Amino acid sequence: MADNQKEIDEHSGVDTTGHEWDGIKELNNPLPKWWVYTFYITCIWAVLYWIAMPAIPLASSYTKGVLGYSQRQVVADEIAAANAKKAVWADRLMSTPLEKVSDDPQLMTYVMSAAGTSFGDNCATCHGTGAQGSKGYPNLNDDDWLWGGTLEEIQTTIQYGIRSEHEETRYSEMPFFVKDGLLERDQVRALAEYVLALSGEDHDAALAASAAETYEFECASCHMEDGAGDIFVGAPNLKDKIWLHGEGRDAIIKNIGYMKAGVMPAWKDRLDEATIRSLAIYVHSLGGGQ
Ligand code: HEC
Numbered sequence: 001m002a003d004n005q006k007e008i009d010e011h012s013g014v015d016t017t018g019h020e021w022d023g024i025k026e027l028n029n030p031l032p033k034w035w036v037y038t039f040y041i042t043c044i045w046a047v048l049y050w051i052a053m054p055a056i057p058l059a060s061s062y063t064k065g066v067l068g069y070s071q072r073q074v075v076a077d078e079i080a081a082a083n084a085k086k087a088v089w090a091d092r093l094m095s096t097p098l099e100k101v102s103d104d105p106q107l108m109t110y111v112m113s114a115a116g117t118s119f120g121d122n123c124a125t126c127h128g129t130g131a132q133g134s135k136g137y138p139n140l141n142d143d144d145w146l147w148g149g150t151l152e153e154i155q156t157t158i159q160y161g162i163r164s165e166h167e168e169t170r171y172s173e174m175p176f177f178v179k180d181g182l183l184e185r186d187q188v189r190a191l192a193e194y195v196l197a198l199s200g201e202d203h204d205a206a207l208a209a210s211a212a213e214t215y216e217f218e219c220a221s222c223h224m225e226d227g228a229g230d231i232f233v234g235a236p237n238l239k240d241k242i243w244l245h246g247e248g249r250d251a252i253i254k255n256i257g258y259m260k261a262g263v264m265p266a267w268k269d270r271l272d273e274a275t276i277r278s279l280a281i282y283v284h285s286l287g288g289g290q
């Protein structure tokens with residue numbers, strides 16, 4: 001049979017395509033109408049879409065579409081709207097005295113949620129996501145403060161940092177008593193017993209007593225005679241069993257001799273005032289604010 005000759009199937013009266021497998025012939029039924037129309041509609045839709053919306057890549061750009069839609073612009077608008085909303089809260093926060101913010105529950109809700117996010121972004125790397133701290137990095141949930149736990153004091157700490165590069169940073173330095181040759185190892189060992197005694201831990205009483213004078217002479221100026229510490233020089237309380245640089249006899253001996261004091265960055269030039277304020281309120285509220 002020639003290719004151009006139609007063959008009609010004798011049972012159905014429909015053309016065949018000419019494809020045949022073991023005597024079974026393929027009928028050339030027309031496509032259903034609904035399918036054909038749907039197909040035409042999608043073709044028209046595609047052309048309209050190309051005209052209306054950004055669609056076809058060009059060498060250095062793309063066809064912008066007559067509607068001028070841009071996802072970038074949508075995102076930019078959304079960010080601008082969010083910033084405008086934020087600015088309203090920031091203004092309210094800045095115009096409320098620091099210690100009065102907690103009287104405004106709405107503002108407080110905003111502050112806690114915003115500060116929670118900024119804490120995660122900026123502070124959690126050092127202080128931990130739950131602000132629980134770790135060796136050398138203070139726990140901010142407890143009521144033990146190196147540099148003071150009032151709202152103002154916390155805000156100052158965040159603004160200027162501690163031993164940071166900011167010119168108004170808080171600064172203090174405990175001498176490296178052994179490294180700098182100020183004390184002999186035996187004296188340090190005795191002082192460690194004295195410090196253990198201050199915090200009510202197991203200690204050698206005779207050795208501790210022998211260090212009383214050295215403590216008064218070398219340590220009391222910062223840690224105070226009773227060991228309660230001094231927030232003006234960031235000297236930790238040695239009586240409260242909270243150890244910033246490690247607990248136990250060996251750690252204490254090492255810390256008296258060689259401890260490297262911690263550095264907390266200044267945030268004044270990195271975060272805006274409202275963010276610093278909200279972080280101060282947040283940290284203050286974590287549990288131990290004074
Ligand atoms: C690079 C690590 C680092 C980052 C980041 C950091 N801190 Fe600190 N922070 C420290 C260290 C270390 C200290 C303790 C300094 C010392 O030993 O006196 C400290 C101390 C503090 C204190 C004083 C605690 C006290 O007992 O007086 C506060 C409050 C504080 N940080 C809040 C924050 C907040 C809020 C942020 C985020 C904006 C932050 N820190 C980010 C390292 C860091």
Ligand code: HEC
Nearest residue numbers: 172173174218219222234235236242243244245246261262
């Ligand atoms: C100039 C002030 C200053 C003097 C003097 C000083 N310290 Fe300190 N000491 C500090 C500061 C500040 C820190 C905390 C450093 C930091 O925050 O990272 C500290 C930390 C410590 C710690 C670690 C506490 C902890 O929680 O882990 C011990 C122990 C200690 N001092 C014992 C002594 C002893 C003993 C002497 C006397 C031989 C002494 N210090 C003299 C300022 C001083």
